[in-house]
Amino acid sequence: MKILNIKYIGVIALLMTFSSGAMAQTDDVLPQRKQAIDSLALEKVRDLSKYISIIGDKETAYSEANRVMDRAEELFAPDSEMGVSSLTTEEVEYYKVRKYFERLMALNYDNVKISWYDIHYISDLEKQPDGKYVGVVTVYQRFEGTSDDGLNYKDTTKKDITIYVEKKKTQISGRTIEFWDVMLGDIRVTETSS
Numbered sequence: 001m002k003i004l005n006i007k008y009i010g011v012i013a014l015l016m017t018f019s020s021g022a023m024a025q026t027d028d029v030l031p032q033r034k035q036a037i038d039s040l041a042l043e044k045v046r047d048l049s050k051y052i053s054i055i056g057d058k059e060t061a062y063s064e065a066n067r068v069m070d071r072a073e074e075l076f077a078p079d080s081e082m083g084v085s086s087l088t089t090e091e092v093e094y095y096k097v098r099k100y101f102e103r104l105m106a107l108n109y110d111n112v113k114i115s116w117y118d119i120h121y122i123s124d125l126e127k128q129p130d131g132k133y134v135g136v137v138t139v140y141q142r143f144e145g146t147s148d149d150g151l152n153y154k155d156t157t158k159k160d161i162t163i164y165v166e167k168k169k170t171q172i173s174g175r176t177i178e179f180w181d182v183m184l185g186d187i188r189v190t191e192t193s194s
Helices: 006-019 031-056 062-073 097-105
Strands: 081-086 089-096 111-127 133-146 152-172 175-193
Touching (some): 031 097, 031 111, 031 133, 031 152, 031 175, 081 097, 081 152, 089 097, 111 152
Antiparallel strands (some): 081 089, 111 133, 133 152, 152 175
């Protein structure tokens, strides 16, 4: 059982509050829980945005970047992949999350600036046969890389992030509590422009 990140405890407590009576009877996300789940999903996407910015920043110390990579990996479901695109090719390459972060940290620029904006749901949560719910959040990523020797690259990428919502259990004061949690999945590139 994974230790819960302190930052998300408040939202998870809210999800457990909404869950207390009805959880035993249903595996459905009830409307009063959906808003809390949506908030948690968007908060995790915003956190990922901050983590990517820190990892890509050439001023970030190696030890700090590794610590942030560990935190960022905790946001993802196992075996998730992240897409990488470029204006110079139409091909999109996909890497496991940790490999993506390592490549980001090793980019051959002296300065890297990465920002995400216009973060929003594009699909509502849909229940899957395995009981999980799946939705999609879209973000736009602005990437700017510059080198002291004059190398300059900029692009904007539209990305779709798969969101998984599933029921989990944790122990609190000897009691098993069920709650809904959100994990990020694959991040697919849907468009790259200058």
